[in-house]
Amino acid sequence: MQYISTRGQAAPQSFSEILLGGLAPDGGLYLPQAYPQVTPAELDAWRHLSYAALAFEVLKKFATDIPVADLQAMTARTYTAAVYRNARAGEDATQITPLSVLEKDGEKLLMLQALSNGPTLAFKDMAMQLLGNLFEYTLAKDHAELNIFGATSGDTGSAAEYAMRGKRGVRVFMLSPHGKMSAFQSAQMFSLQDPNIHNIAIRGVFDDCQDMVKAVSNDLAFKTKQKIGTVNSINWARVVAQVVYYFRGYLAATASNAQKVSFTVPSGNFGNICAGHIARMMGLPIDQLVVATNENDVLDEFFRTGVYRVRKSAETLHTTSPSMDISKASNFERFVFDLLGRDGDRVRALFHKVETSGGFDLSGAAGSDGDEFRHIARFGFVSGKSVHADRLATIRDVEARYGVTIDTHTADGVKVAREHVQPGVPMIVLETALPAKFNETIREALGRDAERPAGFDDIELLPQRFQVMDADVAQVRAFILNHTGL
Ligand SMILES: *Cc1c(COP(=O)(O)O)cnc(C)c1O
Numbered sequence: 330m331q332y333i334s335t336r337g338q339a340a341p342q343s344f345s346e347i348l349l350g351g352l353a354p355d356g357g358l359y360l361p362q363a364y365p366q367v368t369p370a371e372l373d374a375w376r377h378l379s380y381a382a383l384a385f386e387v388l389k390k391f392a393t394d395i396p397v398a399d400l401q402a403m404t405a406r407t408y409t410a411a412v413y414r415n416a417r418a419g420e421d422a423t424q425i426t427p428l429s430v431l432e433k434d435g436e437k438l439l440m441l442q443a444l445s446n447g448p449t450l451a452f453k454d455m456a457m458q459l460l461g462n463l464f465e466y467t468l469a470k471d472h473a474e475l476n477i478f479g480a481t482s483g484d485t486g487s488a489a490e491y492a493m494r495g496k497r498g499v500r501v502f503m504l505s506p507h508g509k510m511s512a513f514q515s516a517q518m519f520s521l522q523d524p525n526i527h528n529i530a531i532r533g534v535f536d537d538c539q540d541m542v543k544a545v546s547n548d549l550a551f552k553t554k555q556k557i558g559t560v561n562s563i564n565w566a567r568v569v570a571q572v573v574y575y576f577r578g579y580l581a582a583t584a585s586n587a588q589k590v591s592f593t594v595p596s597g598n599f600g601n602i603c604a605g606h607i608a609r610m611m612g613l614p615i616d617q618l619v620v621a622t623n624e625n626d627v628l629d630e631f632f633r634t635g636v637y638r639v640r641k642s643a644e645t646l647h648t649t650s651p652s653m654d655i656s657k658a659s660n661f662e663r664f665v666f667d668l669l670g671r672d673g674d675r676v677r678a679l680f681h682k683v684e685t686s687g688g689f690d691l692s693g694a695a696g697s698d699g700d701e702f703r704h705i706a707r708f709g710f711v712s713g714k715s716v717h718a719d720r721l722a723t724i725r726d727v728e729a730r731y732g733v734t735i736d737t738h739t740a741d742g743v744k745v746a747r748e749h750v751q752p753g754v755p756m757i758v759l760e761t762a763l764p765a766k767f768n769e770t771i772r773e774a775l776g777r778d779a780e781r782p783a784g785f786d787d788i789e790l791l792p793q794r795f796q797v798m799d800a801d802v803a804q805v806r807a808f809i810l811n812h813t814g815l
Pocket residue numbers: 451452453484485562595596597598599600601602652653738761762
C-alpha cells in the first residue's frame with residue numbers, strides 16, 4: 330500500500346517511510362491511496378478475536394511493508410492486560426477497551442467504550458504504545474536513532490513518554506509550561522526516571538513551548554544532525570492504530586453485520602474521530618460519527634454550517650476539558666480531502682486560505698469556496714457542543730443515576746451523544762480519559778475526589794526529575810546537543 334499527500338504534490342511513500350515523519354513535503358497529510366475494504370466474512374471472523382489479534386488484522390491492511398510475523402509480535406506485545414491494567418472495578422481488563430451499557434431509554438441505548446485504561450489514563454496510550462514499539466523496531470533495523478522533541482500541556486507528552494521509556498534508539502525531550510499542568514499530570518511525567526526521557530519545564534505558557542518546538546523544527550540543519558522527530562497527532566501510525574477500537578466497539582456492541590452503531594467522540598485535533606471516518610470508509614457499518622466539542626467549537630461550527638473558521642491561539646479558551654482546547658484541528662485536512670473527492674489541488678488552495686485568511690466556506694452560499702458541504706450526510710458526520718455547566722451537570726447526572734464517575738472530556742461526549750442517539754442504533758461514547766486525571770473538576774462537580782486506579786495513590790510524592798528553563802531557544806538547543814552526543 331502506498332500513501333499519498335492530501336495536497337497532491339508529494340511522491341507516494343510506504344508505511345515505513347512515513348512512520349517517523351510528520352507532514353508530507355508539500356505541507357499535506359498522508360492518507361492511503363485507497364482505503365482497504367473489509368468484507369462481511371472478515372468481520373464475522375473478527376468477532377471472536379482478542380484485541381491484539383484484531384489490531385494485527387486491521388494493521389496488516391495498512392502496514393503492508395512490515396513482515397506479518399513482526400507486526401503480529403508487536404501488536405501482541407502492545408495490547409496486553411498488563412499494559413491496560415487500569416480498568417475500573419467491574420471492567421474486564423483483558424478486553425483492553427471494555428464496552429459497557431451506560432443508559433437504556435426504550436430503544437435508545439448509550440454505551441461507554443473505555444479507551445483510557447493504559448499507563449497514562451487517557452486514550453492517547455492506545456496509539457502511542459504501538460508507536461513506541463514500531464519506532465524501536467524500525468530504528469533497530471536501520472541501526473538508527475531518533476530524538477523526539479515536543480511540547481505538551483499534559484496528555485500527549487505523558488502518553489509519549491510512557492510509550493518511549495526504555496526504548497532503544499529513542500530519546501524524548503518534552504517541553505511543558507512550568508507550574509501550569511495539574512499536580513497529577515506533572516507527577517506522572519516528572520516521576521519518570523528513565524535516562525532516555527528528558528522533561529523540560531519552561532517558565533511560560535503552552536504556546537511558548539510550542540513556539541520553541543517550531544523554532545527548532547524550522548532549523549533544518551539542526552533537525553537533521555540531531556535526528557529530531559515528533560509524535561504529534563498528525564502522525565499516520567497514530568491515526569491508524571486508533572482505527573482498531575472502532576472495529577472493536579462495533580463487534581462488541583452487535584451480534585450481526587446487519588446492525589449499525591454510531592460513535593460520539595470528544596474531539597480536539599480530529600485525530601480520534603478521523604480514525605472513525607477511516608473505519609467507516611473501510612466498510613464498517615457505522616451510522617453516525619458525532620463530533621463533540623467543548624467551548625472551543627471550531628469543528629462543531631463546521632459540521633453545522635460548512636464554514637471552517639480557525640481561531641487565533643490567543644482566542645483559544647482554557648476550559649475544564651483542556652485536551653480539547655484547540656484553535657485549529659490538525660487532522661481535519663484528512664477528512665476534507667475525502668469530502669472534496671480527493672482533489673489535492675483544491676485542498677491545497679483551501680488550506681492555503683486557512684493560513685492567509687483564517688478559514689474557508691464550503692456551504693455553497695454566495696461567495697463561498699464551494700458547496701461540498703451538501704455531501705456531509707454521506708459521511709455520517711454530525712456534531713454538538715458542551716460547555717462547563719453541561720460538563721458539571723453531566724458528571725453529576727451520570728454519577729447519580731448509574732454510579733459511574735466520568736471525566737470532563739467524556740462528559741462532553743455523553744452530553745452531545747444524548748442529543749443524537751437514535752432508537753435501535755447503539756450509540757457508543759468513547760471514554761477518552763479517567764476522572765483521576767482531572768480531579769479539580771470532579772471535586773467541583775461531586776464535592777469529592779475521583780477514585781484513583783491502584784498504584785497512583787501517592788504519585789505526587791514520588792521523586793521528580795526535570796529541568797526548569799526560561800523560554801529561550803538557545804538554552805533548549807544546548808540541552809539537546811548535550812544529551813544526544815551527536
Ligand atoms: C487528546 C484528547 C482528546 C481529543 O482527541 P483528538 O484526537 O485530538 O480529537 C479528547 N480527550 C482527551 C482526554 C484527550 O487526551
